[in-house]
Amino acid sequence: MKNLVAAMLSVVLFLTTAAARADLTIEITQGSDNPTAIAVVPLAWQGPGTAPEDVSLVVESDLLRSGQFSPVARADMLGMPSTQEEVFYRDWRALETEYLLIGKATPGPNAGLRVDYELFDVLRQTRVFSGYESGPASDARMLGHRVADKIYEHLTGVRGAFATRLLYVSVTRGGPGNKDYYRLTMSDSDGARPIVLLESREPLLAPAWAPDARQIAYVSFETGRPAIFRQDLATGQREQLTNFQGLNSAPAWSPDGKTMAMVLSKDGNPDIFLMDLATRQLTNITNNYAIETEPAWMPDGKALLFTSDRGGKPQIYRYDLANGATKRISFEGTYNARARVAQDGRNVVLVHQADGNFNIAVLDLVTNRMQVLTSTQLDESPSIAPNGSMVLYATKFGDRGILAAVSADGGAKFRLPSREGDVREPAWSPYLSAK
Amino acid sequence: MKHVSVAGKLVTLLLSAAFLVACSSSSTKEDEEAAAAAAAAAAAARAAQDAAASSASAADADRQRLMDAASAYGNVFYFAYDSSNLTPEAIGALDAHIAVLKTTNGNVRLEGHTDERGTREYNLALGERRANSVRDYMVLNGIANYRIEAISYGEERPLAYGSGEANWAQNRRVELVVAN
Numbered sequence: 135m136k137n138l139v140a141a142m143l144s145v146v147l148f149l150t151t152a153a154a155r156a157d158l159t160i161e162i163t164q165g166s167d168n169p170t171a172i173a174v175v176p177l178a179w180q181g182p183g184t185a186p187e188d189v190s191l192v193v194e195s196d197l198l199r200s201g202q203f204s205p206v207a208r209a210d211m212l213g214m215p216s217t218q219e220e221v222f223y224r225d226w227r228a229l230e231t232e233y234l235l236i237g238k239a240t241p242g243p244n245a246g247l248r249v250d251y252e253l254f255d256v257l258r259q260t261r262v263f264s265g266y267e268s269g270p271a272s273d274a275r276m277l278g279h280r281v282a283d284k285i286y287e288h289l290t291g292v293r294g295a296f297a298t299r300l301l302y303v304s305v306t307r308g309g310p311g312n313k314d315y316y317r318l319t320m321s322d323s324d325g326a327r328p329i330v331l332l333e334s335r336e337p338l339l340a341p342a343w344a345p346d347a348r349q350i351a352y353v354s355f356e357t358g359r360p361a362i363f364r365q366d367l368a369t370g371q372r373e374q375l376t377n378f379q380g381l382n383s384a385p386a387w388s389p390d391g392k393t394m395a396m397v398l399s400k401d402g403n404p405d406i407f408l409m410d411l412a413t414r415q416l417t418n419i420t421n422n423y424a425i426e427t428e429p430a431w432m433p434d435g436k437a438l439l440f441t442s443d444r445g446g447k448p449q450i451y452r453y454d455l456a457n458g459a460t461k462r463i464s465f466e467g468t469y470n471a472r473a474r475v476a477q478d479g480r481n482v483v484l485v486h487q488a489d490g491n492f493n494i495a496v497l498d499l500v501t502n503r504m505q506v507l508t509s510t511q512l513d514e515s516p517s518i519a520p521n522g523s524m525v526l527y528a529t530k531f532g533d534r535g536i537l538a539a540v541s542a543d544g545g546a547k548f549r550l551p552s553r554e555g556d557v558r559e560p561a562w563s564p565y566l567s568a569k
Numbered sequence: 570m571k572h573v574s575v576a577g578k579l580v581t582l583l584l585s586a587a588f589l590v591a592c593s594s595s596s597t598k599e600d601e602e603a604a605a606a607a608a609a610a611a612a613a614a615r616a617a618q619d620a621a622a623s624s625a626s627a628a629d630a631d632r633q634r635l636m637d638a639a640s641a642y643g644n645v646f647y648f649a650y651d652s653s654n655l656t657p658e659a660i661g662a663l664d665a666h667i668a669v670l671k672t673t674n675g676n677v678r679l680e681g682h683t684d685e686r687g688t689r690e691y692n693l694a695l696g697e698r699r700a701n702s703v704r705d706y707m708v709l710n711g712i713a714n715y716r717i718e719a720i721s722y723g724e725e726r727p728l729a730y731g732s733g734e735a736n737w738a739q740n741r742r743v744e745l746v747v748a749n
Contacts, residue, residue, distance in 0.1 A: 337725040
């Protein structure tokens with residue numbers, strides 16, 4: 135009874151937008167070797183007054199952050215065309231620009247906004263691509279992300295993942311003798327527009343996305359013990375899924391959304407269980423005296439990866455759902471844990487320890503090659519973009535927890551430090567819409 | 570929880586007394602009977618209240634003795650990196666706690682913690698291993714399992730912020746907390 139009351143007092147649920155306390159800012163620390171030069175000309179605003187958002191800046195920042203593009207500075211532009219007739223290729227050749235993106239933003243009915251854009255190949259002097267995006271003006275940044283997705287896909291052949299969201303946990307230290315504040319936050323993929331989904335004085339951890347990106351799951355200690363909750367993003371409605379003795383942690387939705395893998399230690403030590411979300415029936419898939427934790431689904435839903443220290447130190451194992459076969463898949467290094475699998479089913483990002491440091495590495499399941507992507511000391515919680523291009527992770531910068539990102543090839547890096555508190559456990563959403 | 574159920578019974582008794590009073594209306598004899606019943610119920614309620622108070626004060630005294638033990642012998646037991654083995658210092662302090670627990674009825678909660686190295690989920694498991702290691706030692710030495718709750722916070726609740734062994738060593742711990 136006491137616990138329930140404490141829980142109600144200690145958790146504050148935010149149904150809609152709430153004060154943004156964990157604004158993230160971006161600092162690019164390393165770019166790729168051969169980025170494509172592109173000029174993103176500010177959109178011509180067709181409405182009264184000024185445009186509700188600098189959508190071009192969103193597009194430009196997205197492309198820059200990918201590490202694969204080097205946008206031309208606005209101050210260097212010799213003109214700001216918004217139609218094909220206004221494009222003078224020689225001006226852009228002079229800036230060694232390979233591509234040129236122009237367009238206009240027009241107010242639509244019902245507080246809507248429409249962005250029309252055209253992409254030109256400066257060397258070939260041709261228009262290569264055009265299109266438009268529309269939506270509520272209040273969601274203008276998302277229109278920018280969608281334009282960036284289209285440009286990225288057209289020029290790299292890979293679907294863009296800018297129009298996605300992030301979940302993360304931010305913590306404000308309570309000071310001596312005081313409990314910390316834990317906040318589960320959702321933002322755009324660039325850290326902008328943070329929304330606090332849940333605030334608690336007890337730990338919040340392990341945020342995870344449902345495959346349809348409409349629900350999330352996480353672990354909350356609000357009852358005085360760890361428990362797995364799921365929460366609907368549109369309604370804010372939440373539901374406690376587990377309340378077992380011991381650990382209730384590491385929720386991971388199956389690709390079909392019907393099953394949740396989780397870690398329970400109700401039988402004495404941590405094991406991986408699968409919960410049928412319709413019937414709540416549990417199936418135990420690991421059962422020994424070691425620590426088994428951090429389940430991650432293969433994209434085809436036919437196998438899971440997990441961490442086990444059954445061999446003495448934590449390593450990654452693969453469990454095949456069809457026949458129950460379990461085999462170790464990581465061998466290089468003394469500590470490999472918390473795997474996350476790219477949508478290609480081939481690249482696995484994980485926490486890898488070598489030389490005393492904890493780094494993010496990518497393990498190629500075909501070649502068995504392990505490539506270390508980061509070089510700081512306490513890197514953890516890797517989460518891979520739905521298109522496999524970037525890996526977001528948590529690290530320490532100075533004395534604070536921050537988020538950082540590295541491209542899957544290790545070429546581009548940026549940091550997303552919070553203006554306040556510690557930030558940790560990023561979870562990159564799936565695509566928000568079917569293609 | 571014990572207090573809640575005693576209080577609950579008390580409320581039930583008082584309500585039934587009130588119900589009896591309310592039901593009596595017509596004849597004097599019935600009034601007298603009702604008054605007698607109400608008086609009996611009130612007496613029973615007082616007795617229950619006294620019993621609750623005395624058991625509450627006994628429980629409070631037990632809790633106080635356990636808390637005194639916590640401050641006298643220390644309530645934090647430290648561990649080596651990636652280890653859940655009890656150190657000789659921890660065993661010494663635990664033996665003193667066990668002696669006090671054997672002469673009281675109070676319950677304890679063992680909260681396992683780790684340093685920031687390694688993944689959060691693995692550290693939750695490691696923190697639990699540490700709390701269980703303390704629990705198992707207590708059970709092995711005669712403390713009933715039901716009196717102990719083991720829980721892990723992993724690396725979520727450091728005592729010392731910051732990196733380096735000096736901070737990490739303070740965070741690899743199990744805290745003994747006297748339960749309410």
